[in-house]
Amino acid sequence: MQQALTFADVQSVKHLAKQLKLAHPELPHGKRLDLAAAELLGVRNYHELNRRFQAVIDQYLDSPSGPNAVAHCLYCDFRFAADLKGDQREHRENHERIMEVHEFTGYRPGTYVEREAMKTDGYTKARSPGFLEDRIDGALLILRAWFDRSYHRAIDAGQWRKHPSFETYVAIMVPYIEGVFPELAPSLAQRYGRTPGVIAHGQTNWPLQ
Numbered sequence: 463m464q465q466a467l468t469f470a471d472v473q474s475v476k477h478l479a480k481q482l483k484l485a486h487p488e489l490p491h492g493k494r495l496d497l498a499a500a501e502l503l504g505v506r507n508y509h510e511l512n513r514r515f516q517a518v519i520d521q522y523l524d525s526p527s528g529p530n531a532v533a534h535c536l537y538c539d540f541r542f543a544a545d546l547k548g549d550q551r552e553h554r555e556n557h558e559r560i561m562e563v564h565e566f567t568g569y570r571p572g573t574y575v576e577r578e579a580m581k582t583d584g585y586t587k588a589r590s591p592g593f594l595e596d597r598i599d600g601a602l603l604i605l606r607a608w609f610d611r612s613y614h615r616a617i618d619a620g621q622w623r624k625h626p627s628f629e630t631y632v633a634i635m636v637p638y639i640e641g642v643f644p645e646l647a648p649s650l651a652q653r654y655g656r657t658p659g660v661i662a663h664g665q666t667n668w669p670l671q
């Protein structure tokens with residue numbers, strides 16, 4: 463197995479294990495998982511698959527050492543006590559939710575640190591005395607940071623499929639942008655449209671359904 467394991471790989475194995483119930487009704491579910499893992503991914507058993515998948519997840523952990531250390535995942539932004547089993551399980555669930563969306567859509571929303579960097583950069587550009595186009599790029603960076611937080615929240619709530627696309631989100635936020643960057647809002651409205659009334663004024667999160 464050369465390629466890094468994906469969320470979809472693990473799901474396929476679970477799916478096949480269920481199907482194998484017909485051919486092997488005598489086997490316990492664990493054995494069928496072993497068979498499916500070996501057949502689809504060439505690993506020895508499901509335990510090995512699980513161990514390798516955990517390593518894929520753990521590669522993003524920033525784990526300071528010492529007692530009571532809080533681990534931080536740079537991929538899904540989860541913070542947890544790395545030595546607590548319950549916390550580990552919660553991290554894995556959270557991580558898998560982001561991974562599923564990332565694999566399905568090709569998009570992973572930025573973490574808090576990434577979003578803050580986008581905002582800092584965005585405000586500097588948007589307020590600069592430079593070309594209109596550069597200032598609009600700055601506004602779009604700020605909007606991207608807001609969008610990512612909103613999208614992340616929708617993933618947590620299991621509603622990411624209903625969340626507006628970035629383009630639609632910009633149109634929704636244009637009324638708010640009119641107050642923050644009045645000179646940039648018309649260009650954004652021209653390109654993305656203007657959709658008032660979806661997100662309350664002053665808010666940046668898409669309302670969960």
Ligand SMILES: [Zn+2]
Nearest residue numbers: 535537538557
């Ligand atoms: Zn994670």
